[in-house]
Amino acid sequence: MANVEMFAFHIPSLEELVGVLQNGLKENFADVQVSVVDCPDLTKEPFTFPAKGICGKPRIADVGGVPYLLPLVQKEKVYDLNTIAKEMQLPGAFFLGAGAASSRVVGGNAELIPIVQAKNEKKPAVNRSYLAKINLEDGGCLLEQYSSKYKDCEFGLLANLYASEGLPGKVIEVKANRRTGEQNFISCMRKALEKYYGDKPVGMGGTFVIQKGKAKIHIMPSEFSACPLKTDEDVNNWLKFYEMKAPLICQPVLVSHDPGFDLRLEHTHCFSHHGEGGHYHQDTTPETVEYLGYFQPAEFLFRIDKPKETHMVGRD
Numbered sequence: 213m214a215n216v217e218m219f220a221f222h223i224p225s226l227e228e229l230v231g232v233l234q235n236g237l238k239e240n241f242a243d244v245q246v247s248v249v250d251c252p253d254l255t256k257e258p259f260t261f262p263a264k265g266i267c268g269k270p271r272i273a274d275v276g277g278v279p280y281l282l283p284l285v286q287k288e289k290v291y292d293l294n295t296i297a298k299e300m301q302l303p304g305a306f307f308l309g310a311g312a313a314s315s316r317v318v319g320g321n322a323e324l325i326p327i328v329q330a331k332n333e334k335k336p337a338v339n340r341s342y343l344a345k346i347n348l349e350d351g352g353c354l355l356e357q358y359s360s361k362y363k364d365c366e367f368g369l370l371a372n373l374y375a376s377e378g379l380p381g382k383v384i385e386v387k388a389n390r391r392t393g394e395q396n397f398i399s400c401m402r403k404a405l406e407k408y409y410g411d412k413p414v415g416m417g418g419t420f421v422i423q424k425g426k427a428k429i430h431i432m433p434s435e436f437s438a439c440p441l442k443t444d445e446d447v448n449n450w451l452k453f454y455e456m457k458a459p460l461i462c463q464p465v466l467v468s469h470d471p472g473f474d475l476r477l478e479h480t481h482c483f484s485h486h487g488e489g490g491h492y493h494q495d496t497t498p499e500t501v502e503y504l505g506y507f508q509p510a511e512f513l514f515r516i517d518k519p520k521e522t523h524m525v526g527r528d
């Protein structure tokens with residue numbers, strides 16, 4: 213059994229969160245509309261998830277960490293989402309989030325966009341995850357459906373996961389158009405929560421779509437770096453950055469404040485239906501960008517296999 217720590221988040225009402233997020237986002241976007249709605253059916257386009265919603269026992273897991281990737285990779289760090297679901301006391305959980313692929317399965321490094329309904333006693337797992345890699349032929353993005361090649365639910369090194377029973381229910385809808393500030397969509401939401409709730413940590417997850425515009429996205433190379441990556445500059449020289457176009461379907465995990473678990477406070481991976489995907493940094497078209505998202509506050513945090521030796525490099 214991996215090292216698992218559990219923590220109870222502060223859980224504001226959805227109505228209170230609407231006000232906090234509305235106020236925070238309007239400092240960074242020209243048009244902002246936050247409200248409580250019924251979660252749309254996420255089995256439909258553009259989401260095409262294996263579960264209808266993001267409700268029911270909402271939880272967040274921070275598994276492993278960047279210290280298993282940098283300065284040098286620890287390839288033995290592999291995890292299984294079916295096991296993680298049990299460790300989060302939610303067998304059969306529906307997962308969304310951001311992580312790295314298992315290199316022993318895919319034969320190298322890759323961005324993983326996890327979208328998985330874990331197995332339960334009655335049903336096998338449904339894996340609708342995507343892998344984003346650098347195309348070795350032209351240097352472009354190669355986005356693959358995980359299940360087109362692999363049958364497992366593994367990942368490697370690190371993942372930030374939002375887990376729920378995957379049920380319909382009330383969620384927070386966030387519409388934010390035309391960016392007027394410097395922060396990205398998720399940082400802006402996270403900082404609004406941090407400012408209002410201070411050292412009472414609030415965790416959220418869900419999904420959002422960049423409906424118009426373009427975004428700065430990175431993909432890790434398939435080859436792990438042979439020389440140690442010691443600074444953010446080293447990491448940025450190793451990563452490959454792209455400008456990808458909407459619509460991009462993004463899976464964010466955010467925590468307003470780290471209560472001492474060496475957390476990655478925000479992490480968002482995206483996919484699309486036009487062959488692009490990876491790790492979201494920021495939109496590059498502030499004047500035309502349109503975000504539409506659905507979020508739910510998490511009840512519990514699970515910190516799984518926290519690295520003993522840590523650092524703050526490569527957390528952007």
Ligand SMILES: [Zn+2]
Pocket residue numbers: 310311479480481491
């Ligand atoms: Zn990432």
